[in-house]
Amino acid sequence: AQSVTQPDIHITVSEGASLELRCNYSYGATPYLFWYVQSPGQGLQLLLKYFSGDTLVQGIKGFEAEFKRSQSSFNLRKPSVHWSDAAEYFCAVAPTGGGNKLTFGTGTQLKVEL
Amino acid sequence: SAVISQKPSRDICQRGTSLTIQCQVDSQVTMMFWYRQQPGQSLTLIATANQGSEATYESGFVIDKFPISRPNLTFSTLTVSNMSPEDSSIYLCSVEGREGRGEQFFGPGTRLTVL
Numbered sequence: 001a002q003s004v005t006q007p008d009i010h011i012t013v014s015e016g017a018s019l020e021l022r023c024n025y026s027y028g029a030t031p032y033l034f035w036y037v038q039s040p041g042q043g044l045q046l047l048l049k050y051f052s053g054d055t056l057v058q059g060i061k062g063f064e065a066e067f068k069r070s071q072s073s074f075n076l077r078k079p080s081v082h083w084s085d086a087a088e089y090f091c092a093v094a095p096t097g098g099g100n101k102l103t104f105g106t107g108t109q110l111k112v113e114l
Numbered sequence: 115s116a117v118i119s120q121k122p123s124r125d126i127c128q129r130g131t132s133l134t135i136q137c138q139v140d141s142q143v144t145m146m147f148w149y150r151q152q153p154g155q156s157l158t159l160i161a162t163a164n165q166g167s168e169a170t171y172e173s174g175f176v177i178d179k180f181p182i183s184r185p186n187l188t189f190s191t192l193t194v195s196n197m198s199p200e201d202s203s204i205y206l207c208s209v210e211g212r213e214g215r216g217e218q219f220f221g222p223g224t225r226l227t228v229l
Contacts, residue, residue: 032216043206044157044220046115051215090156094216100145102218104156 002027004091004105012111013081021076021108023091031093033074034102035065039087047089050074061085086112116141116209118221126227127197134193135224137207142187144210147218148180151204160205163190197228 005024013019025031033050048059055067065076074091091105117140127133137146148160160180161169169182183191194201204223211217 034217036220041225043118043222044208046217046219049215049217051213096215100147100162100210100214100216100218101159102147102157102216106156 002031002093002095002103004093004103006089006091006105006108008108009106010109010111012113014113015083016080019076019078019081019085019110021089021091021110023074023076023105025072025074025091025093027072027093027095029096030067030069031095033065033067034092034094035059035063035074035076036090036092036104037061037087038090038107044090047076081110081112083112083114086110115211115219116143118207118209118219120207120221120224122224123222124225124227126229129198129228131197132193132195133197133226134191135205135207135226137190137192137221139188139209144187146184146190147208147210148182148190148192149206149208149220151206151223153202157206160192194226197226199228202226202228 003026035047036044038044050067088107090107092102119138121136146163149157159172160175161171163169163184165184181193206223208218208220
C-alpha cells in the first residue's frame with residue numbers, strides 16, 4: 001500500500017532563515033505529488049503540485065519543491081521564511097494510474113521564531 | 115480553483131445527538147470527498163461522494179454512522195450520528211480539481227466538539 005512519510009513532526013526556524021521540509025513516499029510507480037498548508041483554524045491550501053516534467057516545481061507564497069525519483073522524495077523548500085509561514089504542512093500523493101484518492105503524510109508543524 | 119464553503123464552521127454537541135455538515139461548491143464537480151482530522155492528526159478519508167450514486171466509504175467508516183447525501187453537483191452533506199467524544203474532530207470536504215490528477219481543493223472545515 002502506498003504511504004507518505006514526513007519524518008519531522010516539529011520544526012522551528014528563525015524568520016529569514018531557509019526551510020526544508022522532508023517528504024518520502026512509498027509507491028509502486030511515481031505518483032502525483034502535492035504539498036498543502038493548514039494555518040491554525042483553517043482548511044488546507046494547495047501550495048504546489050508535481051505531475052511530470054521538470055522536477056523542480058514552483059508554488060505559491062515563494063515555496064518550491066524538488067522531486068527526486070531515486071530517493072522517492074518530494075521535499076519542500078523556501079529560501080527565506082516569514083513569520084506568517086507558521087502552520088502545519090502536509091505532503092500528499094495520488095496514484096497516476098487512476099483513482100482520485102489522496103494519501104496524506106502525518107504533517108510537519110512549523111514554528112517561526114522572530 | 116473552486117470556492118468551497120462549509121456550515122457550520124464549528125459546533126459543540128452533546129453525546130448521542132447527530133450533526134449534519136453542509137458543503138457548498140461554487141461550480142459543478144463530479145467527485146466530492148469527506149475527511150476527518152482528529153486532534154493533532156493528519157487527514158483520513160471518510161468517503162467519496164458522487165452525484166447520483168451511493169457514497170463509497172473507506173475501511174473503518176460505515177454509512178450508519180456517517181450518512182452522506184449528494185443531491186446535485188454543487189452540494190453534499192455529511193451527518194455524524196449518535197456522537198461520542200471520540201467524534202470530536204475537524205471534518206473537511208474537498209472537491210477534485212479539473213485536471214483529474216488527484217488534486218483536491220478543500221473547504222475551511224467544521225470543528226466539532228462532543229461533550
